[in-house]
């Protein structure tokens with residue numbers, strides 16, 4: 012008898028957790044499972060602010076996919092998905108194609124620039140390992156350039172970060188820690204360097220606990236970060252950015268602009284013609300795309316409504332990792348034709364935002380955490396992610412143990 016073909020697109024948190032759970036649920040004779048990913052490694056997206064600032068090496072934030080999945084049960088294909096043909100139940104890859112009976116779309120996030128002029132051309136984004144490495148290399152390059160030009164251009168040493176959401180805050184915190192090292196390395200006085208975080212909303216970390224936000228902003232300002240709150244980036248140019256606060260327009264010249272002010276799902280969702288909002292699919296309670304009973308969507312490509320506030324849950328690794336087991340369960344029920352489909356109900360434990368390797372803020376199980384205890388918790392969360400994907404061995408290899 013022909014085995015049903017299950018194809019998982021993307022080996023981020025959602026894809027990895029689906030694949031690892033399917034391995035436990037289904038025997039080799041029950042289905043043919045294929046995991047497709049652009050690279051042969053999984054990267055911890057939640058560590059990319061550190062890679063971008065250069066406070067950790069990029070290899071620390073990635074591991075080989077075939078070291079953690081069971082290749083006897085899951086076939087791994089390293090390739091780039093270029094299209095999904097829903098009617099024909101086929102996925103087009105750069106170097107071939109795959110047929111499926113059940114599809115899991117777990118292609119993650121892309122930067123959302125909201126059509127702001129010049130951002131795509133002139134700003135960096137923290138989107139994957141390679142874009143993070145580019146930011147790190149660029150920062151090193153501008154610092155190295157500074158003393159080698161006949162006329163010193165101080166604006167080269169200005170770094171602007173768009174957005175004071177969790178990504179923007181975590182990234183400026185890493186930058187603030189890296190700046191003293193960079194200054195030493197490239198013989199540059201610290202006062203020449205500016206790190207500016209621009210946020211359109213009336214506060215940093217909009218919606219988060221105000222006491223924790225104040226703690227974060229104060230700590231970062233102490234390390235030299237400048238905040239421009241209630242100020243929107245309107246344009247990005249070769250020279251820097253144009254911002255607006257009320258009716259005031261200002262140009263900020265900068266050598267580095269990093270856009271961390273929003274995410275969307277994969278462009279492939281739109282290309283495939285799946286109903287979406289900013290490339291995110293409002294899935295049914297079983298995590299399926301509307302009207303497509305054999306197409307599951309997990310992670311940042313999915314949109315799950317929180318019924319308590321009738322708004323989507325924020326796209327997080329926490330949600331993506333929890334969707335994996337539900338998605339795997341539901342596919343195994345459909346493959347076997349027996350059992351009950353499960354509804355996805357996120358069990359959110361809280362949020363912890365790092366402020367460099369030694370400081371953080373968090374709201375965990377409804378309790379506020381600051382400083383060392385929050386930072387400890389963040390490392391526990393980071394290590395737990397590794398544990399869930401690769402067990403204790405992976406934690407020992409890549410984990411974070413510099414607790415204090």
Ligand code: FAD
Pocket residue numbers: 020021022023024025026047048049050052053054056057058059060090091092093117118119120137139178181277279309310311312326327328329330331363
């Ligand atoms: P991703 O992790 O984005 O993985 C997608 C995978 O698909 C990647 O392996 C990619 O290479 C692959 N892929 C993409 N396109 C293709 C293609 N065309 N063909 C083949 N493969 C492809 N969330 C939290 O809960 N806690 C945190 O502390 C946290 N910190 C964060 C810090 C930063 C700096 C950022 C940027 C985000 C953070 N998030 C955090 C959010 C979290 O990273 C995302 O919600 C999460 O990564 C989504 O997981 P995913 O599985 O949907 O996709």
Ligand code: NAD
Pocket residue numbers: 127173174175176177178179181209210211212216217242243244245271272273274325326327362363364365
């Ligand atoms: P976000 O959408 O959460 O925040 C973007 C910020 O940019 C917002 O504060 C918004 O007001 C601001 N902004 C938008 N347009 C702007 C403009 N033109 N000028 C200036 N500011 C502008 O995006 P994010 O921070 O990248 O987070 C994406 C997802 O990842 C979220 O769900 C977040 O919770 C998650 N995340 C979680 C953590 C954590 O838990 N530690 C860390 C990073 C990201």
